[in-house]
Amino acid sequence: MPDLTSNTAGIISPNPFWLASAPPANSGDQIMRAFDHGWGGAVWKTLGTPIQNVSSRFGAIQYGGVRGVGFNNIELITDRPLDVNFREIAEVKKRYPKHAVIVSLMVETKEEWKEIIARSIDAGADGLELNFGCPHGMCERGMGSAVGQEPAVNERITSWAKEFSTIPVLVKLTPNVGDIRPHGLAAQAGGADGVSLINTIKSIIGVDIDTLVPQPVVGNQSSNGGYCGAAVRPIALHMCAALARDPGFQIPISGIGGVTNWRDAVEFLLLGSSSVQVCTEVMLRGYRIVEDMIEGLDTWMADKGFDNLDQVVGKSVPAYSEWGNLDMNFETIAVIDKESCIGCNRCMVACHDGAHQCIHPNPDGSIVPTIDLDECVGCNLCQIVCPVPDCISMVEVDNGFAAASWNDHISKGATLRPKKGAH
């Protein structure tokens, strides 16, 4: 039985699944219920000077009949009195000493940071998460992503927090930057014990084309919100991996962004996250989703022969490389299984209109299209659109060329195979 115990910058939890700082982690009652369902940790919804929220607050993308593929919100940090929050944090830690409670914080002045950190530690928090990421509302007041987008400010406030804190400090980064690395490195330079990423992406979720008002609607206007949910996962995975493989970046990562199930979580772990945080999927379906996450991770690790998370975290990072290092002589072609093809011709239209015009009607009248292998560039598009599992496979071709990257070609004159489909 694999050991799922997670250690993120010294914050220990019985498994790597944490609630992200967000509505599902708004109160002690919620977090205790989440722990009862199996969540290993929770990042308390950001504490600061309590705010007042608007209605409505959320918007979602419905795509192809699936609700909430993408999600956004314009809700701000806690609107509950700080005394109440701290009392509940102490209560949760008393009742659930083995679970991780990380308190998310967002204030302005050094004095305020000092005071709120002291109160968090007094309440029994296992760690702090500095919210430098919120891309709506708070940033207009000089906090949240307004901090996270300025490495110097990020580093300075992080160093304050480290000065005042006796417990691990995570810095939650915003994805609303051109390159995540300087921001992770700034947190590290400020002394952060780890980073969490990504916070939400600045977004407008949609426009009501009857009323002509963007969403979510507040009276007759709206505001940009934070985009999250399954749709943002690829962006989050990249930012996680970009930091994980940066040789100068040496601190742990808590991965966030579009985790909906155990498979998503495994991807974050493989790309360098020591723990994963979840919000949107819980908002859509409830705390109960964690049972499958724990079970699925456990089964996957056992099947793969992993005994603990240390063996998993970052395991795929070495395989994430620069484009210039990819083997240009690696060649694949598409092969259609004649037995399972149902004749929808999705591959044909995709190839003709969207790729390299190498899939054609079968001259013998069969429903199975033919592939002109001299023209197939091995792009995967036909396989992606094919509705039948394993009907189209991408098969490796032995073209006789030794492995060679673009960088090898430029620097050492390595031989590249002839281009295909470039007329």
Place this chain on the structure above:
Amino acid sequence: MSSIPDDRAEAVFDDFKPAYDARQAVTEAQRCLYCYDAPCIQACPTEIDIPEFIRKIATDNVKGSAKTIFDSNILGMSCARVCPVEVLCVGDCVYNHLDSPPIQIGKLQRYATDKAYEEGWQYYAAGPDTGKKVALVGAGPASLAAAHRLRRYGHAVTIFDKRSVVGGLNTTGVAPYKMKADRSVAEAEWVLGIGGIEVKLGVEVPGDISWQQLESDYDAVFLGFGLGPDKLMALPGADLDGIVGAVDFIEGFKLGRAAVQGKHVAVIGGGNTAIDAVREAMGLGAASVTMVYRGTEAGMSGYQHEWKAAKAEDVQGAWQRQPVGFEGSGTVTGVRCVRLDDAKQPIEGTEHVIAADLVLLAIGQAKLGALVEGLEGIETKWGAVVTDAQGATGRPGFYAGGDCRNGGKEVVNAAAEGRDAAQAIHAYLGGA
């Protein structure tokens, strides 16, 4: 362990509801709304967390999916096939309120549990030995469910059955287009895989062993002996050849051969056994099959969805008929009937003969309450053993579940009653 012959007549039947492959299962699972406090759970006698097991199929955690099923119902594999889901979980799926096709819960459950069997996943270990012993009478679904739960608590368990096969009616009585006998035996073996369950076949209680003996040898007794033989009709000609009880007939072709080919079959009754029998006779090659029932087509007690399937297979219905005798010399040639009015009273001058050279009687099975007669404290009502909600009879240490308690319901009811009685027995034996 018991064995059943390979050349069974039931082999001619295909699955009425074919198995899903992985793609079909995932597609259907993704359609599930993952309702909270879901109506489908409430409709399931064993209260399987259906949305959870379906979500786990969607995330490719099939191992966990099957565990969710087995945690509530250790007989989840057979229930996936034999449950009348149309009137249970599927019937209560919220999609029905949207006029959308309900989730095919039975087929998804089959997908997950079949995979568990195929992969040999075992989830449960016997608990530490408690030194307590429990006897279970009958090797059908109720006893199997009870035995498994008792073993998890560490009690020593012995099952007695007068038959030579395990699984009870799940082995001998389920329509083969739902499940064949070998699958039921495989399930029993999988359940017994927890280890430490002794099965004594060919032992009749009472008879070979008295109740008093069981009571002195064991710390608790579970009654799961099911129902008795088919009820017969005391009518003129009832002793002609070719008139057999439907349950008897079904057991015959499920465990052996059948002689139905080319025959004109009349099935008397309007319940689910009657509907099974007409479809089975048709599938076994009968020239014609007629269901002869005292009530109207709409008034039959058998499930309408099953009857619709029977009609689609060309079964005829003879409604509002009362058999008054059997025709023939030596072998039956027909059923003499009168027509009944809406008050089920005979209409004078309507006597007629429905030609049939095989007559199956599906008018119910005997209750076996008499088996426990004389055991002080155990009450029976209409032949069924009376218990409290947890399955305790009025005699300390005696519990009951399944058909002998509920008078004849579904496998899933037996699974629930067996499981719950085991819980009560565990408490009786001093467990928490």
